[in-house]
Amino acid sequence: MAYGNALEALADPTRRKVFERLRQGPQAVGRLAAGMPVSRPAVSQHLKVLKEAGLVSEEQEGTRRIYRIDPDGLAKLRAWLDQFWEIALDAFKAEAERSEGDT
Amino acid sequence: MAYGNALEALADPTRRKVFERLRQGPQAVGRLAAGMPVSRPAVSQHLKVLKEAGLVSEEQEGTRRIYRIDPDGLAKLRAWLDQFWEIALDAFKAEAERSEGDT
DNA sequence: CATTTCCGTAAGCCATAGCTAACCGTAAGT
DNA sequence: ACTTACGGTTAGCTATGGCTTACGGAAATG
Structure with missing residues (x-):
């Protein structure tokens, strides 16, 4: 159920911005808060x-x-997401094969 | 920015449950609401x-x-998530090579 | 030690999100 | 036409979540 916490965490725009800022590398709190519209x-x-x-x-x-x-956390999210991904692809594939007979 | 909406959508537990129920295949609203603790x-x-x-x-x-x-929506989410995934892997790899010199 | 820097925590305020109950529209079925 | 089944929409309530301000604690610096 850990993916639940991850999804809830990434739902907030500000929090997502903080997370995205960490793509630039590890940073201290003050540095992170510097370019933010909210307080430290x-x-x-x-x-x-x-x-x-x-x-x-x-x-x-x-x-x-x-x-x-x-x-x-990323790994847990990815694993959870991939479940749906495969299902969606299977459905798409099945749909494609179904409409194959219409031609 | 579409991944933002997707993340916000999947943040709510009830909504996530609805989404997960769709893994069993396409369903009508009434059927979905049947096994739910909330109203239709x-x-x-x-x-x-x-x-x-x-x-x-x-x-x-x-x-x-x-x-x-x-x-x-899944594709957008996956694409966004993969950005971090690669970064996290690179960092892990770099860390492994760094501690390589300690042996 | 005193001071400064850096950061986490607590209290309180306010906006938003999710829920229910009630209503309305639409598509069958008779 | 009447009725029933199905589901989207609205209004209103309540709980939750994010923000700020104020505070407290730990590490460097003199």
Whole structure:
């Protein structure tokens, strides 16, 4: 059920923006919050949610915390999504073969 | 930005349950709502959201509407997710090579 | 130690999302 | 035409979630 937390985490636009910013590499909270339209505590709260969802991991470095993308949450999401993907493809394939007879 | 709608749509547990039920094949609204802890209008509202997110498609059949999984929304989601997937893998690979020198 | 930097946490406010109940429209069936 | 089945829409309530402000704690710096 871990994909549920991941989906809920990525549903919020601001939180998604934080997550997407981590594509540029591991960053500290202050740096992440810099280009954001919301306050630093808000970003901190978002990071907590992302962490609990297994989407990011944290590493203390002196007085600052470095956050980075965590593959675990992504893997769970991908696996869940692929279930539907295969089903959708099968349905599409079946539909194509069905309309094959119409020609 | 269509993946945003898809993520928001799949964030809600009830809506996710509706979506997952469609794995058993295309179904009418009444049938979907049957095994649900919420009312039929609620399911109808959820289907509307899923449809706007491109995750399901609708087909009228007499007096009932048949809903099925739509590959479009799934494809968008997958594409978006894969961006992070590659990054996470690269980071993992880099980390592995870095600790290679420690042995 | 005092200070500064960096960040997580708590309290409280406000907007939004999901639910139910009631209603309306449409397509069969008689 | 009347009735029944099916499902989308609306209004209104309530709970939840995200934001800010204020605070507290830990690590570097002097």
